[in-house]
Amino acid sequence: MAFFRRYCRNRNYVTGPGRVYEFFIRGHNAGESLMCGIIGYANADARNIAVPLLEGLSRLEYRGYDSAGIAVSGTDLTVYKHSGELEMLIERVPESGPSGAVGIGHTRWSTHGPPTDENAHPHTDCTDRVAVVHNGIIENARGLRRALEANGHTFDSQTDTEVIPHLIEAELDRSTAPETAFRNAVSQLEGSYAVGALIEGEAAIYATRHRSPLVLGLGDEWYYLASDVPAFLEYTNRVIYLEDGQVATIRPNALTVTNEDGSPTQPLAETVDWDTNAAKKGGYPHYMLKEIYDQPTAIEWCLRGRVGTPTDSVAIRSMEPLDRPEQIHFVSCGSSHHASLYGAQLLRERGIPAYAFLASEYDPGSIPIDDGTLVVAVTQSGETADTLYALSGAMEAGATTVAVTNVVGSTAARKADHTMYIRAGPEVGVAATKTFASQLVALSMFSSTLTDSWTPSLKQALCDLPGQIQQILDKSTMESIATDFLGSDAFFFIGRSYNAPVALEGALKTKEITYEHAEGFAAGELKHGPLSLVTDETPVIALWTAGADPAAMRTNIREVAARGAPVVVVTDSPGSAPEVADRIDVVPKTHPWTSPVLVNTSLQLFAYRIASALGRPIDKPRNLAKSVTVR
């Protein structure tokens, strides 16, 4: 990225907001068709439009980083694309930049065809008059391709996306006007897509979406188009979220949006209240570490206006119309599933039958669902395909639905009957950190409100959390403990009750970013199989805080110590920690419901330190994506 910084610094380009570019590079992870990042920019005064496009892509790399490309429409249509990370593309774009007032770009995470130059976006038609970037999967691509090939079109890539420029080309060949050609082409697509297109000779970006996110950033006489707000948040926080089927025609000085049937519409511009600094690396070596350190603020945001002082009433506006359901199903994946396990437990204890399902395994056809069932989709991105699919199934089966999400205007937020935002701010690192912490906090508020069971002690504990997390961040011993166990064969995490989901989360975080073997267990399960893996080369991180059955947990810790495993106890009561502990990491005392948030902070530091010592690409773990929009 040094070149990128130099490239931009040397140029002093004035961009849309009328100020000199300041470059900050965000590392992150992943995206092709479905998990990809789209950027578009329209500005008649842009001196080198490649600059905002490349900068936007650098902020979207978390959606995809195995190839990237840009296209610019000026006198000609110019396309640059390259396999590999963004630096490779930057090397390929000439320093003078292509001239033009509108451009599109893409960063890809492969789903159709390997990450080659040919499969990188933008894709073009036979005559290079049309350039297209796309997120999503075109389910009928094979049929469309066969029909186009039968009509003489030739294809360069293995992607599903390439049918789109050819469909537009076919329309243009029939002398269809450009916007109509775009509309007619996308009307033939089945599947999920966010699409941006340029047509030679037209100073316009044509864009649409269907089940894949696309947002417009509004400036004075300039516009951004992107898959996600952080791509342009530095320059504007005024946004329009496109609805499924809407078509936007974005010109340097004019924006029109039309509905699927072509009728004009004036979508509401919204203001995103994210702090732009929250989307930057802020001096930390990795986004993940920054986001771990963001947690005190993230939790303050989550609580703000909902829980003030312990005696304040709690307001969760989106929940006001909810009746107490007969049963609750959580649907979610990965870290969000771990948060859901915690949420379900709280609700069961408050008398509501509640179950956490892996969204990918949720089958409404095999589970009784009626209008007394509340289905809660927990998803930080609001775009996870498995979770959205489960949510759709639940809606069709007649359930009332709630999305618990971080992203305003995300698909889950728009789809569900009710939404509770976790307000963690943008999370760029692939590993969920502050969003997981905020999910725990949000779900504790959710369950207390739904069951009308708030207590002053829980309110106090929630209010104390930001300060207590800060204490851990300031004084944790976990990082030095982690260094002592580098080179171990595997890491096991065990916990009971509210700490069982945190044990799973600690292991997920460790394996995800360190590439080391790690497993998490409800501690009582060890003796039913996993104990055979335990040796003196497998440290066991045991969670020992209020809320779990101490006698049973003590037994489980002794079981692993007896097999020679080094034992690290994370505890709020060092005085009562089992005597077999080799190392003790102390977290502040709190309410049993809030304890998992503190314990988890320690586990995040443990995973981060090991990954850092091993030199792993922490913000971009191999094979992973931030937004998993494939099933």
Ligand code: M6R
């Ligand atoms: O955006 P979501 O919360 O729906 O994402 C779900 C999982 O993909 C996500 O939590 C994943 O497990 C994280 N990378 C874990 O750190």
